[in-house]
Amino acid sequence: QVQLVESGGGLVQAGGSLRLSCAASGSFVSITDMGWYRQAPGKQRDLVATISRVGHTNYTNSVKDRFTISRDNAKNTVYLQMNSLNPEDTAVYYCNVHTFQRTSIEGVFRAVEVWGQGTLVTVSS
Numbered sequence: 001q002v003q004l005v006e007s008g009g010g011l012v013q014a015g016g017s018l019r020l021s022c023a024a025s026g027s028f029v030s031i032t033d034m035g036w037y038r039q040a041p042g043k044q045r046d047l048v049a050t051i052s053r054v055g056h057t058n059y060t061n062s063v064k065d066r067f068t069i070s071r072d073n074a075k076n077t078v079y080l081q082m083n084s085l086n087p088e089d090t091a092v093y094y095c096n097v098h099t100f101q102r103t104s105i106e107g108v109f110r111a112v113e114v115w116g117q118g119t120l121v122t123v124s125s
Contacts, residue, residue: 002026002114004095009119012085016123020080022095022116029109032098034071034078038091038121045094049080062088085123092118 008020024031035050049059049069057069068081078095095116100109 002028002097002099002101002112004097004114004116006095006116006119009093009121011122011124014086014123014125016085017081017083018085018121019082020093020119022078024076024097024114028099028101030100031076032100035096036069036080037094037096039094040091048093051078087123087125090121090123092120094118
C-alpha cells in the first residue's frame with residue numbers, strides 16, 4: 001500500500017501564493033512521474049503539472065509562468081509553488097504519483113498509479 005499525504009491548501013486572496021506538498025510513503029520500489037491535478041466545482045479533473053524523476057516538467061498553459069512543480073526524491077515528495085493566484089485557480093488539488101511495487105513473483109514488479117485525497121485551494125477576488 002502507498003499513502004499520499006497532501007498539505008498546503010487554504011484560502012488566499014487573488015495575487016497571493018500557496019505551496020502544496022505531497023509526501024509518499026508505504027511499500028513501493030520506486031517512483032517515476034509525480035504530478036498535480038485539479039478539479040473545480042462542476043468540472044472534470046484536469047492536469048496542472050507533472051515532473052519526471054529526472055526533473056523534466058510539463059504544465060498546462062493556464063499556469064505556466066505562475067506555478068512551479070518540483071520534487072525531492074530523497075523524501076518522495078512533490079511540491080507545487082503557486083504564485084499570482086486568481087479565482088479561476090480555485091479547485092481541489094490532487095497529487096498523483098506513479099510507482100512500481102513488488103508482486104508475489106520475485107523480480108516482477110507492477111506499475112501502480114496512486115492519488116492523494118485532495119486539498120482545497122480557494123482564491124478570493
